[in-house]
Each structure stands twice: as C-alpha cells, then as structure tokens.
Amino acid sequence: MKRIKTKKVVTIGGGTGSFTLLSGLKKYPIELSAIVSMADDGGSTGILRDELGVLPPGDVRQCLVALSDSSETLRALMNYRFEEGGLTGHSFGNLFLSALEKITGNFSAGVEEAAKILNVKGEVIPVTKTDTNLSVELKNGVVLAGEHEINTNVEVGIIGIKKAFLSPRAKANPRAIKKILEADLIIIGPGNHYCSILPSFLVTGIPAAIRASKAKVVYNCNLVNKRGHTDGFTLDAYVAELHRFLGQDRVDFVTFNTRQPAQALLKRYREASDELVSFVQEENPKRGYRVLKADFLSRQNIPRNKADKIAHIRSFIRHDSEKLAQALMMILELGEYENILRDIS
Amino acid sequence: MKRIKTKKVVTIGGGTGSFTLLSGLKKYPIELSAIVSMADDGGSTGILRDELGVLPPGDVRQCLVALSDSSETLRALMNYRFEEGGLTGHSFGNLFLSALEKITGNFSAGVEEAAKILNVKGEVIPVTKTDTNLSVELKNGVVLAGEHEINTNVEVGIIGIKKAFLSPRAKANPRAIKKILEADLIIIGPGNHYCSILPSFLVTGIPAAIRASKAKVVYNCNLVNKRGHTDGFTLDAYVAELHRFLGQDRVDFVTFNTRQPAQALLKRYREASDELVSFVQEENPKRGYRVLKADFLSRQNIPRNKADKIAHIRSFIRHDSEKLAQALMMILELGEYENILRDIS
Numbered sequence: 001m002k003r004i005k006t007k008k009v010v011t012i013g014g015g016t017g018s019f020t021l022l023s024g025l026k027k028y029p030i031e032l033s034a035i036v037s038m039a040d041d042g043g044s045t046g047i048l049r050d051e052l053g054v055l056p057p058g059d060v061r062q063c064l065v066a067l068s069d070s071s072e073t074l075r076a077l078m079n080y081r082f083e084e085g086g087l088t089g090h091s092f093g094n095l096f097l098s099a100l101e102k103i104t105g106n107f108s109a110g111v112e113e114a115a116k117i118l119n120v121k122g123e124v125i126p127v128t129k130t131d132t133n134l135s136v137e138l139k140n141g142v143v144l145a146g147e148h149e150i151n152t153n154v155e156v157g158i159i160g161i162k163k164a165f166l167s168p169r170a171k172a173n174p175r176a177i178k179k180i181l182e183a184d185l186i187i188i189g190p191g192n193h194y195c196s197i198l199p200s201f202l203v204t205g206i207p208a209a210i211r212a213s214k215a216k217v218v219y220n221c222n223l224v225n226k227r228g229h230t231d232g233f234t235l236d237a238y239v240a241e242l243h244r245f246l247g248q249d250r251v252d253f254v255t256f257n258t259r260q261p262a263q264a265l266l267k268r269y270r271e272a273s274d275e276l277v278s279f280v281q282e283e284n285p286k287r288g289y290r291v292l293k294a295d296f297l298s299r300q301n302i303p304r305n306k307a308d309k310i311a312h313i314r315s316f317i318r319h320d321s322e323k324l325a326q327a328l329m330m331i332l333e334l335g336e337y338e339n340i341l342r343d344i345s
Numbered sequence: 346m347k348r349i350k351t352k353k354v355v356t357i358g359g360g361t362g363s364f365t366l367l368s369g370l371k372k373y374p375i376e377l378s379a380i381v382s383m384a385d386d387g388g389s390t391g392i393l394r395d396e397l398g399v400l401p402p403g404d405v406r407q408c409l410v411a412l413s414d415s416s417e418t419l420r421a422l423m424n425y426r427f428e429e430g431g432l433t434g435h436s437f438g439n440l441f442l443s444a445l446e447k448i449t450g451n452f453s454a455g456v457e458e459a460a461k462i463l464n465v466k467g468e469v470i471p472v473t474k475t476d477t478n479l480s481v482e483l484k485n486g487v488v489l490a491g492e493h494e495i496n497t498n499v500e501v502g503i504i505g506i507k508k509a510f511l512s513p514r515a516k517a518n519p520r521a522i523k524k525i526l527e528a529d530l531i532i533i534g535p536g537n538h539y540c541s542i543l544p545s546f547l548v549t550g551i552p553a554a555i556r557a558s559k560a561k562v563v564y565n566c567n568l569v570n571k572r573g574h575t576d577g578f579t580l581d582a583y584v585a586e587l588h589r590f591l592g593q594d595r596v597d598f599v600t601f602n603t604r605q606p607a608q609a610l611l612k613r614y615r616e617a618s619d620e621l622v623s624f625v626q627e628e629n630p631k632r633g634y635r636v637l638k639a640d641f642l643s644r645q646n647i648p649r650n651k652a653d654k655i656a657h658i659r660s661f662i663r664h665d666s667e668k669l670a671q672a673l674m675m676i677l678e679l680g681e682y683e684n685i686l687r688d689i690s
Contacts (some may be wrong), residue, residue, distance in 0.1 A: 071462075085396025115415070
C-alpha cells in the first residue's frame with residue numbers, strides 16, 4: 001500500500017486574483033502556502049506605508065481573509081473600508097495588520113499572529129521582508145515609481161511599459177524559498193501582470209528557487225489585457241514574459257478560460273480599452289506547456305463598496321474560485337496518470 | 346442538599362476603573378454582566394462619534410478586553426494606539442468596535458460580535474442605546490457639554506460642578522434592566538465620579554431597576570478626589586450623591602482603601618490638587634451601610650504609551666484587581682453567614 005502524503009501547493013501572486021484562487025484551493029486537503037507580492041503602495045496601504053513606516057498589508061490581508069476559517073463577520077470586518085471622516089478608504093484589515101506589525105515588532109510576526117486570530121488554513125508568506133517599491137520604465141524612457149502611480153498614470157496607457165524593477169532591490173523571504181523548493185505544485189496568477197505577478201519574480205532568489213524546485217508549475221492566464229500594461233498580449237506572450245523573468249521555460253501548464261463574458265460586460269471593458277486575452281493553438285507549434293482550456297468564468301455578482309474606488313472596475317470579469325481550484329487539483333493529481341491529459345491541449 | 350446556583354453579578358461603571366474591577370472578577374465562577382457608561386466623547390472615541398456617527402466605543406472596549414480570554418497579543422492589539430500620521434491617538438479597539446457597528450448595523454450587535462471574537466467571559470452591556478452626551482452645570486451657572494470638555498476645561502477645577510445631566514435624555518438598554526433585576530450583587534465603581542459613574546444613573550430606568558432589585562449593592566469608593574469634580578468629598582459624601590441619584594439609600598457595602606500610597610506619588614497628585622478620599626468612622630453615626638476597610642492599593646507599575654495622553658495621569662494611584670475582587674466575592678458569599686461581618690465596620 002502506498003503511503004499517502006499531503007501534497008504541497010504554493011501560490012505566487014497578490015490582490016484580488018490571489019483571493020479568488022485561494023478561496024477555492026482552501027477546500028482541498030493540501031498543504032497550502034500563499035507567497036504574496038509586497039509591492040503595493042496605493043490607497044489605504046500607501047497611506048499606512050508612508051505614515052506608519054509599515055510594510056504593505058493590502059495583498060497579505062486579501063490572502064489571509066481568503067484562507068480564514070473564522071466567522072463571516074470577522075471576514076467581512078477584515079475587508080471593511082471606512083466611508084467617512086479621516087479614516088475614509090482605510091481598510092480595517094490593513095489597520096489590523098499594521099497594528100500587529102507595530103506590536104510584534106516586525107511584519108512577518110504580525111502576519112503570523114493575524115493568521116492565528118483569523119484561524120487561517122495554510123500559510124501566508126510575504127515574498128520579501130525588504131521595504132521596496134515597484135518601478136517601471138515606459139517605452140519613451142520615462143520611469144514611474146510606485147505601483148499606485150503605475151496603475152493610475154495615463155501615460156502608461158498611451159506609451160506602454162518597457163520594463164519593471166524593484167527599488168531598492170529586494171531579497172527573498174527564506175520561508176518563501178523553502179516552500180518553493182518543497183512544493184509539488186507552484187501556481188502563478190491570476191492577477192495584474194505588472195503589479196501583482198511580476199513583482200514577486202523581481203525578488204532576488206525567487207526565480208532560482210522555482211528553477212531548482214521539482215514542482216509542476218501552472219500559470220493561470222489572465223482573462224483580460226490591461227490597457228498600457230499588456231495590450232494585445234496573447235496567452236503565449238504572457239508565458240514568454242514569465243519565462244524571461246524565470247530565466248527558464250519552466251511553466252508546465254496554463255489554464256485558459258474559453259467562456260465568453262456577457263456582451264454588456266465586454267462592452268464596458270472595451271470602453272476602457274481592456275480586451276480579452278486571446279489564445280491561438282497554431283500560433284506556437286513548439287509550445288513546451290500544455291493549455292487546459294475550460295470555462296473558468298465567474299457568474300457571481302460582487303457587492304459594491306462605496307469606499308473602495310477600484311473594486312468595481314477590477315472585479316467584474318473574473319475567475320470562478322471553484323472551477324479554477326478543481327482544474328488545478330486535477331493537474332496536481334495527474335502523477336503517473338499524466339498520459340490521460342495528453343489530449344486536453 | 347442545596348442546589349448550587351451560579352451567582353449573578355452586575356457591575357456599573359466605565360473607563361479604567363471598570364477594567365481593573367472586571368480583570369479581577371473574571372477569575373471567579375460567577376455570571377458576570379458589565380453595564381457600561383456611554384457618555385465618553387474624548388480622544389479617539391470623540392473623533393469616531395463625530396466622523397462616523399457611531400456610539401462611543403471607548404468604555405465598552407476596556408470592559409471587553411478586561412473580560413477577554415483570548416491571547417495576550419489580541420488583548421494588546423485592542424488597547425494599541427497608533428502613534429503616527431492621520432491615525433495618531435486612535436485606539437485600534439475603538440476602530441474595531443466602530444467597524445463592527447457599521448457592519449452589523451447597530452452598536453449592540455457589534456458588541457456581541459466583538460465579544461465572540463475576543464472570547465469574552467460574561468457579558469458587556471451598553472447602559473443605553475441612545476446617542477447621548479453628558480453635560481454639567483457649574484456652580485456659576487455655566488453649562489459645559491461633553492465629557493471631554495468636562496474633563497479638560499479649567500473652569501471645572503476653579504468653579505466646581507453643581508449638577509450633571511444627559512442630553513438628549515437616554516433610555517436604559519432593556520438588557521441592562523433585566524440583568525440588574527436578576528442580580529445577586531450590584532457593584533458600582535470605582536471610576537471618575539461625574540464622567541464614568543453618574544452617567545449610568547442619569548439613564549432613565551436604571552435607578553428604578555436598582556431600587557427594585559433584590560441584589561446587595563456595593564460601592565467601591567474612589568481612592569482620589571478629582572479637582573473641581575469632587576474636591577473634599579469623603580466616603581460618605583460619595584455615597585450620599587449616589588443615594589440622591591438612586592432615589593433611595595440603597596448601598597449596602599462600601600469598600601475603602603486604607604493603605605497609603607508612596608509619598609512621591611502622593612506629592613505628584615497633590616501638585617494637581619488631587620487628594621486622597623477620606624473616611625471618618627464617627628462622621629456619620631447613622632450610616633446605613635457597612636464599610637469594608639482594607640488594603641486595596643495596587644503596587645504594579647503601568648507601562649506608558651506615548652500616544653495615550655491621559656493614561657499616565659489617571660492611572661498611578663489605583664485599585665489592585667485581585668484584592669478588590671476577593672473582597673467583593675466575600676461580600677457575595679456572605680448570605681446566611683452575614684452576621685460574621687458585623688464587626689468589619
């Protein structure tokens with residue numbers, strides 16, 4: 001009889017994409033580690049970084065809430081944003097993490113305490129402990145500093161991004177390295193390509209660890225191209241960029257949504273010049289990864305929060321937690337039955 | 346064989362006094378209900394009332410933390426005050442209660458959720474659900490509105506308080522009435538006389554419920570007279586004022602500290618014109634209550650918090666939680682052995 005070992009799954013990302021992914025994965029009996037981007041500097045998170053000198057809590061908070069097994073109220077509390085007075089726009093969960101960082105003396109210890117209080121299943125690991133910021137160089141040579149600036153500056157949409165870097169350079173959290181090396185499956189994305197996904201690959205030590213790991217690597221391809229960031233990117237273009245940052249053709253599987261969103265929704269996205277990501281099977285005959293095409297689209301409506309200025313823009317065309325998790329668990333379980341999947345792509 | 350029934354104990358107060366009292370009482374196997382003053386409008390609490398339109402969280406927070414059985418870190422978090430930026434002076438626990446009030450739709454429901462999250466032993470009950478403020482009339486006829494104003498206006502210290510009232514008039518929380526009527530023991534104070542104790546007796550329905558209750562009533566006499574508020578008050582003067590508000594000579598026992606604080610400490614208080622409360626046995630031969638005289642003084646040092654501007658003033662000469670709780674439990678257990686105590690006073 002074979003010994004049954006709990007499989008180790010590592011996710012790499014940040015923001016709403018990670019929230020969706022982890023909400024689905026947490027229902028499976030796996031050892032789950034969420035490695036989280038630390039480049040956020042917008043909104044509530046940006047104010048806390050500036051004023052309190054804390055590390056960015058926003059992305060970590062979303063992952064903690066996704067993996068929390070506590071009451072609905074406590075989870076709602078963590079995502080609550082104040083809507084009046086001097087606290088307007090502050091996420092309660094961000095204040096929670098920042099206060100815990102102050103009390104415990106460092107961000108990682110604060111995150112550990114938060115995980116206990118929120119009864120988190122799995123582990124949430126900041127990709128770096130370095131206080132760093134994302135910068136990009138546009139195609140005209142202009143450098144923009146800060147994720148928030150990158151997300152809001154209109155130049156980005158007109159001129160386009162040439163390259164991204166962290167300043168100062170950031171060293172990987174040793175715990176993140178350990179988890180990557182031990183993983184059976186590494187899941188990248190979904191999420192904003194430049195602001196949530198790439199920042200983790202810019203952290204020194206992360207690409208090398210992924211190259212050295214024996215894990216299967218899956219990339220959850222985004223549903224929509226963000227204007228100025230990834231205009232016209234196909235599935236293959238996304239993977240090519242990841243491979244460039246990883247220094248190796250390391251991706252084994254890509255999940256890709258084939259279900260069309262409602263026309264009205266598509267129209268709204270197109271008005272902001274955001275287009276669906278495309279995939280053409282014939283485009284790349286030498287593709288070294290398999291593409292798992294399926295309906296990954298969420299049909300759920302998202303409650304709006306007046307104080308969260310960006311949630312209603314970023315969250316309408318998005319992945320379905322359960323469908324995505326199911327496909328990923330199938331990939332994880334392939335093992336010796338891998339041949340069965342040959343026909344999928 | 347007698348059936349052993351869990352005894353019901355109700356405390357009435359607010360602020361640091363309630364924190365001290367409840368921290369001691371929670372270690373005993375009693376059914377504990379803390380009825381909390383809702384007149385606070387200073388500091389972090391005042392800003393939240395003004396800006397978010399919430400009920401005052403400060404006193405409730407202190408009681409919840411005192412009765413919480415959760416981790417040291419979670420308790421420290423609830424008392425944490427931000428020290429920089431736009432959040433300076435805000436107590437994290439106050440933000441926690443205010444956000445829960447917003448999420449649940451009302452303050453009482455928010456307090457209940459908070460009690461669950463903090464694993465609170467016993468119940469914390471706001472004395473009223475009315476959004477009300479404390480006012481006082483000074484001896485020169487000037488009216489000051491708001492607890493914070495009363496605590497900080499220098500006129501109070503020079504002219505003195507004539508009377509106190511709530512504006513608008515507040516109706517008692519039915520849950521507070523129920524607990525008072527069912528109580529075996531009602532404990533009043535310690536706490537700031539005008540700002541933490543009297544506001545509860547100004548709430549319509551509370552004095553009548555105390556008169557109707559079969560409970561023994563204990564008053565924990567303050568250690569220090571606050572300048573302009575209770576200058577020169579003796580133990581008997583405090584009780585006389587309580588009786589005036591209660592509409593009946595209802596106090597059965599008074600605890601009184603007989604231990605002198607350190608000279609250096611006394612000197613600092615005297616510089617602010619705050620004097621120790623005195624008790625003269627012979628002053629009142631017809632005293633209808635017993636005075637339990639003992640050493641109730643705390644010898645603990647309190648860690649200072651830069652952001653809590655008032656903690657270092659209000660908290661040095663104070664009750665010892667355990668000594669106070671022990672004496673109160675003795676009073677509770679008297680029952681048929683009451684005669685034994687005849688000699689105490």
